[in-house]
Amino acid sequence: MADLITPDLVDLDLSATERGEATKSLAQRLQAAGRVTDLDQFLADVRAREAQMPTGIEGGIGIPHCRSVAVTEPTLAFGRSAKGIDWGAADGPAHLIFLIAAPEGGGAEHMGILAKLARKLIHASFRDSLHQAPDPEAVVSIVKKEVLGQ
Amino acid sequence: MKIVAVTSCPTGIAHTYMAAEALEQAAKDAGHEIHVETQGAAGAEAVADADIAAADAVVFAADVEVRNRERFAGKPLVQTSVKRAINDPTGLIAEAEAAAKAAPVAATATPTAGGGDAGRPVAPTRTGGGGGGGGGGAAAFGTQLRGWLMTGVSYMIPFVAAGGILIALGFLLGGGAVKPKVYGGTFEGVTYQAIIDYTQVVQKAGWAGLLFLIGATAFSMLVPILAGFIAYAMADRPGLVPGIVAGLLANLVGAGFLGGLVGGLLAGAIAMYLVRLKVPRALAGIMPIVVIPLVATLLTGFLMVVVIGKPIAAAQTGLTNWLNGLSGSNAVLLGLLLGLMMGFDLGGPVNKVAYTFGLAALASGNVQVMAAVMAAGMVPPLGMALATVLRKHLFSDAERKAGETAWLLGASFITEGAIPFAAADPIRVIPATMAGSAVTGALSMAFKCGSRAPHGGIWVIGLIEKPLLWFLAIVIGVAVSAALVITLKSLGHRASDEEIEAGMEGTSLPGRRAATA
Numbered sequence: 001m002a003d004l005i006t007p008d009l010v011d012l013d014l015s016a017t018e019r020g021e022a023t024k025s026l027a028q029r030l031q032a033a034g035r036v037t038d039l040d041q042f043l044a045d046v047r048a049r050e051a052q053m054p055t056g057i058e059g060g061i062g063i064p065h066c067r068s069v070a071v072t073e074p075t076l077a078f079g080r081s082a083k084g085i086d087w088g089a090a091d092g093p094a095h096l097i098f099l100i101a102a103p104e105g106g107g108a109e110h111m112g113i114l115a116k117l118a119r120k121l122i123h124a125s126f127r128d129s130l131h132q133a134p135d136p137e138a139v140v141s142i143v144k145k146e147v148l149g150q
Numbered sequence: 151m152k153i154v155a156v157t158s159c160p161t162g163i164a165h166t167y168m169a170a171e172a173l174e175q176a177a178k179d180a181g182h183e184i185h186v187e188t189q190g191a192a193g194a195e196a197v198a199d200a201d202i203a204a205a206d207a208v209v210f211a212a213d214v215e216v217r218n219r220e221r222f223a224g225k226p227l228v229q230t231s232v233k234r235a236i237n238d239p240t241g242l243i244a245e246a247e248a249a250a251k252a253a254p255v256a257a258t259a260t261p262t263a264g265g266g267d268a269g270r271p272v273a274p275t276r277t278g279g280g281g282g283g284g285g286g287g288a289a290a291f292g293t294q295l296r297g298w299l300m301t302g303v304s305y306m307i308p309f310v311a312a313g314g315i316l317i318a319l320g321f322l323l324g325g326g327a328v329k330p331k332v333y334g335g336t337f338e339g340v341t342y343q344a345i346i347d348y349t350q351v352v353q354k355a356g357w358a359g360l361l362f363l364i365g366a367t368a369f370s371m372l373v374p375i376l377a378g379f380i381a382y383a384m385a386d387r388p389g390l391v392p393g394i395v396a397g398l399l400a401n402l403v404g405a406g407f408l409g410g411l412v413g414g415l416l417a418g419a420i421a422m423y424l425v426r427l428k429v430p431r432a433l434a435g436i437m438p439i440v441v442i443p444l445v446a447t448l449l450t451g452f453l454m455v456v457v458i459g460k461p462i463a464a465a466q467t468g469l470t471n472w473l474n475g476l477s478g479s480n481a482v483l484l485g486l487l488l489g490l491m492m493g494f495d496l497g498g499p500v501n502k503v504a505y506t507f508g509l510a511a512l513a514s515g516n517v518q519v520m521a522a523v524m525a526a527g528m529v530p531p532l533g534m535a536l537a538t539v540l541r542k543h544l545f546s547d548a549e550r551k552a553g554e555t556a557w558l559l560g561a562s563f564i565t566e567g568a569i570p571f572a573a574a575d576p577i578r579v580i581p582a583t584m585a586g587s588a589v590t591g592a593l594s595m596a597f598k599c600g601s602r603a604p605h606g607g608i609w610v611i612g613l614i615e616k617p618l619l620w621f622l623a624i625v626i627g628v629a630v631s632a633a634l635v636i637t638l639k640s641l642g643h644r645a646s647d648e649e650i651e652a653g654m655e656g657t658s659l660p661g662r663r664a665a666t667a
Contacts, residue, residue, distance in 0.1 A: 052160050053213060057168070058237040065164045067191065090237075102163045102191065111163060111192035118167035122175070122236060 002073045004113060005143050008033050010136035014081040014097065019050070022085050023064045026077040026099040035101060038070040042101070045070070054088020061121060062087030062094035071101040074110045076117060078139055080130070096130055117147045151182045153246050154197050154225075155209035156216050158189035159232045166190035169211045169235035176239035180247075189217055206250035209242060211235035220386045224426045226250050229297055252291065296575070301383035302414055303574045304548045306376040309368055310570055311555040316365025318562035318609075324358025326606035326613065331355035332363050336513070338602060338613075372566065373397040373407055376573055377414030384418025388425050388438055392417035392446035396454050403459035404466070406498020407569050411576070412458065417450040462499050469503040481518065481595045488519070489526035489591025489627075493583035496530055497566040509604055517600030521614060524563050525599070525624050526591035528607050530583035531560030531567030532624070533631025537582075537639075540632060544639040549574065560628075563607030571635075578638040586631025593623035 009029050016022035023046055030036040045066035049055070055063045062085065077099040084093030098121065102114055120126045126146055133139045144150045155173050159165035170186040177184035185197045185205075189212070199221070202208075208225040210216050211232045226249035228242065235242055320328045327337045332355050334344025345351055351359050374397030381393025396413030400406065405413070424442045433441065469491070476484055491504035508523030538545045538553030545553065552570040559567025572579040600615035611617050 049161050053231075053233070055164065057165075057233060063164050063168075065161060067161055067163060100164055102161075111190070114163045115167040115188065115190060115192045118164045119171035121164075122168050122172045 002035075002075075003140075003144075004074065004117070004147065005076045005078065005140050006033065007136035007140050009035075009075065009077040010139045011077075011079045012133070012136060012139070014079040014085070016081070017083065017085060019054075019062070019064075019085060019087060020047070022062075022079060022081065022097055023047075023050075023099060026064075026079050026097065029077050030071075030075060030099070030101055033075075035073055035075040036068075036070050037072060042066070042068050042070040046099075050088075056087025056089035056094050058089050058091045059124075059127065060084065060092065060095040061089070061127070062097045063100060063118075063121065064097070065100035065102065067102045067104050069104045071103045074103060074114050075101045076143065077101070078130070078143070096127060113147065117143070120146050151206045151247060151250060152201070152204050153177055153182055153184040153207050153209060153243070154202050154205040154222070155184060155186045155235075156189055156197075156212060156219075156222075157186060157232055157235060158212040158214050158216060160214055162190035162192075165213075165232045165236065167192075169232045169239075172236050172239035173209065173211065173242070176243045180240070180243050182243065182247075207246040209235070209246050211242070223386055224422065226252065227294070249294075298380050298383040298415070298418065299411070300546070300548075300574050302376045302378075302380035302411075303570050305379040306372055306573070307548055307552045307570050309372050309375055310552060310559070310567060313365045313368030313370075313372065314555060314559040314562075314564050314567055316361050317369060317564060318365075318558050318607075320358045320360075320362030320365060321562050321606045321609045322358075324356060324362065326603035326610040328355060328358045328362045329605055332359045332366070337604065369566065370401065372569065373400050373410035376407065376569075377410040377417065380411065380414030381418035381421060384415070385421035385425055388442040388446065389418045389421040391443040392421055392450040395447050396450045399451055399454040399459075403455060403462060404499050404502065405454070405458060405462050406495050406501070407566075407573060408495050408498050408576075409454070409458060409462065411573060413450065413454050416453055417446060420449050421446040466499050466503050469500065470507065473503070473507050482592050484519070485522040485526075485591035485593070485595030486588045487591075488523050489529075489588035490584050492523060492526040492565060492591065493530050493585070493587030493631075494580060496568050496572055496583065501527070501565060512602075512604055517602055517615065518595060518598060520604060521599040521601035521620060522591045522594040524601050524603075524605070524607065525594045525620055526587040526627070527565040528560050528563050528624055529586040529590045529627040529631055530565055530572075531556035532628040533560075533583060533586045534568050534571045534579070534635065535560060536628055536632035537635045541636045541639070544636065545571075546574075561608040563605055575639070579635055582631050582635035582638060585634050586627040586629075588627075589630045590623045590627025593626060594620060597623060599623065 011026065011029065014022055014025065016025050024043060027036060027039060027043055031039045036042045045068040046064050049066045050064060055065065079097040081095055081097065084095050085097065087094035100114060103110065129142050130139060133142060157166045157169040166188050167190060170188045173186055174184055185201045187195065187197045202221055205225060208222045208227045210227065210229040211234065213232050228245045228249050230242060329335065330337045330342040332345055332351065334342055345354050348363065351363050374394045377397030377400065378390050378394035381389030393414050396417045397410045400409035400413050421442060424446055429437055488504045488507065491500045494500045504523055508520045511519035535553045535556035538550045542550060549571060556567040568583055572583065597616060597619035599620040601613060603610035603613040614620050
């Protein structure tokens, strides 16, 4: 199975100021890494999920995600925004953006990894270490350690 | 304390698990034992029946329908959105504690017989109580009650929209005569025969008549659906049949939507009680499909017809006599009273008395009463529609959508357009609709407006005398109604309301999860 996240999929200085833009810039990284085959399809799927109810949660987190036929491997793209981007949470903009891409009809093993990732997101220590990560490599190693136990 | 929880979200890859983790943490911190079933894409590992049986409280943090929720029937339940569980797990656990305390009899002590009997509904772990809820946890019960009502409303709204708009289109194309052309009656001095063979409706009443007929048929399901799904929310599937029948009977005895509310709650309570009843194993198999629907429907039906039907009929006669006694005196006062009645039960028995009174006045040549009644009856949906535009956050998503169609329904004198709002929150909405309608009724009489049409709203404005003043009377009443409902809702708007609304939105979403490998 391919890595859940690689340094290419991390953007510690998101320049986007708006949800759609931020999602798109992270999604382009997924496409460049070969994890997304059809960018438009993927973005449409993310938007559809976001339209049901914004995925922002309290504590400055946005979790755009979808299951899409355009996704090849379960993958996480991570973005950090100093200014913050409104993600629909009641307590303010999101600073940590997790774009979770899941293949449509992915097996239980795939989904299990994403489930573990989601569980980690609510832990303050996990968030804090991502806030403080100095470079993309550090983000990758934090995620791998916390989620995959590697 | 022991808690079981189910988390689920539309995609099933993120929030489901975050909510589970948050709940597990919060429960652990509070010293409780919790088992969470994540109904997500990674496949749901069902919580064991034994854990459910032993649980003191159940938490549903779900934006889509909880699968196999009948396993949890009869347990003290806290239902909310998946986001609430993530954002405020500690508060949610505290609510679960409160719900467990409010339950009539502690669930922990009773061992269950569920062990050797997989697939059966959960064995009852607490007795009695019924749907009336515990007297102790008034707040928790209020929240639960609102949750039930909201479920009923969310299933009813599409009927209001589809039926109401078709009826409005019928009036728009066919004018005020479309109703008597289909169902018989008198309009503008012409008497129409009711259509007997409905396949002939287009020939006899035109396309407008067809639209009206289809709309009216959809509309006739409004109260049954409301009652049915209130009962469904309370008792799951066993509640559906008695609930729908209670709604149909509410229509039949002329009890309107308030009758439907009561009937739905009754049916749900009875079904809930029967589901929990301990029965011999031989009988258990036929309980859910034969015994419970049969007994619950019989009991509910009996109560609806014999106990509820009579006082309603008596009240209708009394009201009519009272109005007849008043009609000679002060016209403005009469308009005010008729308005109060139009706005009270929005198409129910009291509303009908006022409307029939208007019809009788029209038949005897008094056009002013009819104008006041029609104007007053247009106010409730319009007032609610205006309120949803002015203060979006006070209304749930489903209500805001109902608000969009309510403009058309109100303009067409379909007072029922306000029912979704009143059914969800009667204590705050009904005073507002009554006040607005009363103001409009009184103003219409004061302005001496008249109407030669018995129905049709704005589409028959050509038949209105002093149409501008009549319109002004409506606008003022709408403003009063909207202002009042906004005030009342702002006063009573608690944080917990939002959860229920969010939870309710979830129930109206179809389960979107695809099967996983």
